[in-house]
Amino acid sequence: MKKQIQLVCALLCLVLLLSACGAPAAGSQTSSAANPKADLNIWIPQIGKADAILIWTKDNCVLIDAGEKGDAKLVLAKMEELNLSKIDVMIITHFDKDHVGGAAKILRSVPVDRVLQNNYPEDDYENQQYREALERMNIQPETLTSDLSFSLGEMNYIVKAARQDSYKKDPSNNFSLITELVYGEKRFTFLGDAENERLKEYDQTAPPSCDFVKMPHHGDWYKPLKNLMLSLKPQYAVITCSAAMPEDAQTVDLMEACHTELFLTRSGDIHVASDGKTISVTQTPAP
Numbered sequence: 001m002k003k004q005i006q007l008v009c010a011l012l013c014l015v016l017l018l019s020a021c022g023a024p025a026a027g028s029q030t031s032s033a034a035n036p037k038a039d040l041n042i043w044i045p046q047i048g049k050a051d052a053i054l055i056w057t058k059d060n061c062v063l064i065d066a067g068e069k070g071d072a073k074l075v076l077a078k079m080e081e082l083n084l085s086k087i088d089v090m091i092i093t094h095f096d097k098d099h100v101g102g103a104a105k106i107l108r109s110v111p112v113d114r115v116l117q118n119n120y121p122e123d124d125y126e127n128q129q130y131r132e133a134l135e136r137m138n139i140q141p142e143t144l145t146s147d148l149s150f151s152l153g154e155m156n157y158i159v160k161a162a163r164q165d166s167y168k169k170d171p172s173n174n175f176s177l178i179t180e181l182v183y184g185e186k187r188f189t190f191l192g193d194a195e196n197e198r199l200k201e202y203d204q205t206a207p208p209s210c211d212f213v214k215m216p217h218h219g220d221w222y223k224p225l226k227n228l229m230l231s232l233k234p235q236y237a238v239i240t241c242s243a244a245m246p247e248d249a250q251t252v253d254l255m256e257a258c259h260t261e262l263f264l265t266r267s268g269d270i271h272v273a274s275d276g277k278t279i280s281v282t283q284t285p286a287p
Helices: 002-022 069-081 103-109 125-136 196-203 224-232 249-257
Strands: 040-044 053-056 061-064 087-092 112-117 148-152 155-160 178-183 186-190 212-214 236-239 261-264 268-274 279-285
Touching: 053 069, 069 103, 087 103, 087 148, 103 112, 103 125, 196 224, 224 249, 236 268, 236 279, 249 261, 261 279
Parallel strands: 061 087, 087 112, 186 212, 212 236, 236 261
Antiparallel strands: 040 053, 040 268, 053 061, 148 155, 155 178, 178 186, 268 279
């Protein structure tokens, strides 16, 4: 009987010893908690042939374009879900309604510290609403006629302005601001709705390579794309498009030739995440 009791005691001691070895000491943290990363996240929603790109870290938030008027509700809901209480920088690449339409409601709904816009104003209903919201919220937008660099934490941005005073064709799109973002070892480029002339001039100042590209003008095909993409060779690319207005087949073929993994918003929301060394892209299928 005595031997049985001794055996049970020995087994209990062994279990306690193993449990202690497997658990962290009181007050200790895992390596990820002890060394938190300022991880970069990008959300590109399925809103048809329109752009509203939310970029955030644990410390800051940037919005590139605001979709159409009805899309503001979706952006604001996403911000609430993520506990994002304000926008540090709103970038309006150009003033077409599928890029500026939701801006007025967003400006009226959450604090926005800074607004950057291009130098080709338009005067339709959406832009009147946008300007009225800026005035109401006492925000003076910065109209870019030259490139602008700024940093938010570990995120380094360059917003590139149009190089010309006028464009022969589609000036609204060709005046698009182009945004570059560098985080750690990774580069991201957002091409707005740039068309032929704008893409040609951007090709002269583009970085030698890029890891992620938001393709211009909803996947339409432009000849200068070939040189630009074969140079950048992005690992990932996104086209904002819809089933009714799909991407151009030539653009898709080009990205395949570049060995780029291509995502289409017509198939669902897209989430990009990076720790500065790697990038992951996931998509939530459309219902």
